[in-house]
Amino acid sequence: MxxxxxxxxxxxxxxxxxxxxxxxxxxxxxxxxxxxxxxxxxxxxxxxxxxxxxxxxxxxxxxxxxxxxxxxxxxxxxxxxxxxxxxxxxxxxxxxxxxxxxxxxxxxxxxxxxxxxxxxxxxxxxxxxxxxxxxxxxxxxxxxxxxxxxxxxxxxxxxxxxxxxxxxxxxxxxxxxxxxxxxxxNLPLPPDSPIEEGCGSCTKCIDACPTDALVGPGQLDSQRCISFVTQTKGYVEDELMRKIGNRLYGCDTCQTVCPENRGKNWTHQRELQPDTELAKPLLVPLLEMGNKEFTSRYGATSSAWRGKKPIQRNSVIALGNFKDPSAAAHLVRILTDDPRPVLRGTAAWSLGRIGGAEAEAALAAALHKEMDTEVKMRIEQALQQIILH
Known part of the structure; x- marks a missing residue:
């Protein structure tokens, strides 16, 4: 034709x-x-x-x-x-x-x-x-x-x-x-008709949102959405760090709880199939990763668009939320040696969550040599949390 x-x-x-x-x-x-x-x-x-x-x-x-x-x-x-x-x-x-x-x-x-x-x-x-x-x-x-x-x-x-x-x-x-x-x-193709809304009375997504970012049906407060927060580059407030859990990039909660998605998994688009080690990576190696290795491993994925800093910050947060004492030594290294204030301040928060003598001693030592005002404040808060608990 x-x-x-x-x-x-x-x-x-x-x-x-x-x-x-x-x-x-x-x-x-x-x-x-x-x-x-x-x-x-x-x-x-x-x-x-x-x-x-x-x-x-x-x-x-x-x-x-x-x-x-x-x-x-x-x-x-x-x-x-x-x-x-x-x-x-x-x-x-x-x-x-x-x-x-x-x-x-x-x-x-x-x-x-x-x-x-x-x-x-x-x-x-x-x-x-x-x-x-x-x-x-x-x-x-x-x-x-x-x-x-x-x-x-x-x-x-x-x-x-x-x-x-x-x-x-x-x-x-x-x-x-x-x-x-x-x-x-510029083609005058005849339009299709919208599909009738099918959520009905279901509110599972709204009820499950970790930060109450879904403030109403079809209404999202992006500033509280974990998917957005994980892609920011600065500090994350205490409440949201706790809610992030071990998420490194994005959040799927409002989709995984949706009844319309139950049992649906699509594997026919070859390029979109996951590498499990990239989709669920070990946290400590992420902290050690340089720019070249990060680009080599993650550069072809959508998570790389903001660079490695947000993902490494989120890795630090995740280790704090796990409260795994074996992670303390790695977090101490970031607290004392990392040139990025946001990473040092976040490592202080995570050490405060883990607690213990090693974390307390490292925080006390770092407080004396830290020059950044914001990081010092976060170290003090972390020490206070350990003392109170």
Whole structure:
């Protein structure tokens, strides 16, 4: 079929192209395709304004709310937005055990396998090439996660899934274990209809959130979300450090408790399958890791985008939460020798959690030579905690 004459093509031809595209999804490595209109996301803009007023943004988002909600500001003459979903695994095969003396952290599923940004860009590039073969006049702009548009808002409008109470898109077929991307085009493809919301009265995600970051159905306070906190670079407040547990990057709690995800685990996307030692790594070796080794081991995953410092800080926090005395010597080395104040201050907190004579002596010695005011304060707090307990 020839779709080249855009100006004269009838509506049926675009219907046929859309169905042909949907049928080709699997061979393109895409698990679901939907089409949304390119009209402004008016309701979303109002929610985003309110979100900002309440101070609930993460700071990782596109700051211009007009660009986030008006496709015409990003693309000349948008006619439709093609949304795609690619399913990813939710279970580790034969996960290694975390044991005394060999404690492990956990990476969220979004950091398993190859960086999903690259995988989704590859799938969108395949789709664009497929479309261009049929419509040489195609103009398209693709984006994944870091683009201006809201992936979830586009996916919801395109009928990929419904916007759930945990702020994920839940698809009937794949649950919420899907990565999302979109392509703005000049093709007048007929839009799909949104899927009816399917959460019902269930509030398991809201009830299970470790930090109460889900402040209501579909309402997230990003500043309290563990997934966000693990990706920050500064100090983490005491309450949140305790809630982080042994998470090194991201948090999956609101998805793992979701009934729609029960029993769902997808292993057909080869690039997204996990290396168990990277997904659940030993904590102490992470503390010793230099930039070159970190890049070699984690550079191809999505967890590497912030560098090794947040992950090493989270490793220090995890060791404190395990309260494993065998970790004290490693934390003392960081407290006394690491050039990064945030790492030294966090090591003090963890030593305070572990307690014992070795930790107390190391903290007392470090207090006398530490020059950083913030670190000194945290050492004092850690010593006080040991004394009180």
């Amino acid at each position: 020839n779709y080249t004459d855009l100006a004269c093509s009838g509506g049926n031809r675009w219907d046929e192209l859309k169905e042909e595209m949907r049928a080709a999804a699997s061979e393109l490595g895409i698990d679901k395709i939907g089409v949304a209109s390119a009209a402004p996301f008016t309701e979303l803009k109002q929610r985003l304004i309110r979100h900002r007023q309440l101070g609930r943004e993460s700071g990782f988002e596109e700051p211009d709310l007009d660009k986030r909600t008006e496709p015409a500001l990003l693309f000349d003459g948008p006619q439709s937005i093609i949304a795609i979903a690619v399913a990813y695994p939710s279970k580790l095969p034969s996960p290694p055990k975390s044991e005394p003396g060999a404690r492990r952290g956990v990476m969220s599923r979004s950091a398993w396998g190859a960086d999903y940004h690259k995988v989704l860009r590859d799938r969108l590039a395949r789709l664009e090439a497929w479309l261009r073969e049929r419509v040489p006049e195609l103009r398209a702009e693709s984006m994944v996660d870091t683009g201006e548009l809201s992936d979830r808002a586009v996916a919801e409008r395109a009928g990929i899934g419904w916007s759930a109470k945990n702020c994920s898109i839940i698809t009937p077929e794949w649950g919420s274990w899907v990565y999302l991307g979109e392509m703005i085009t």
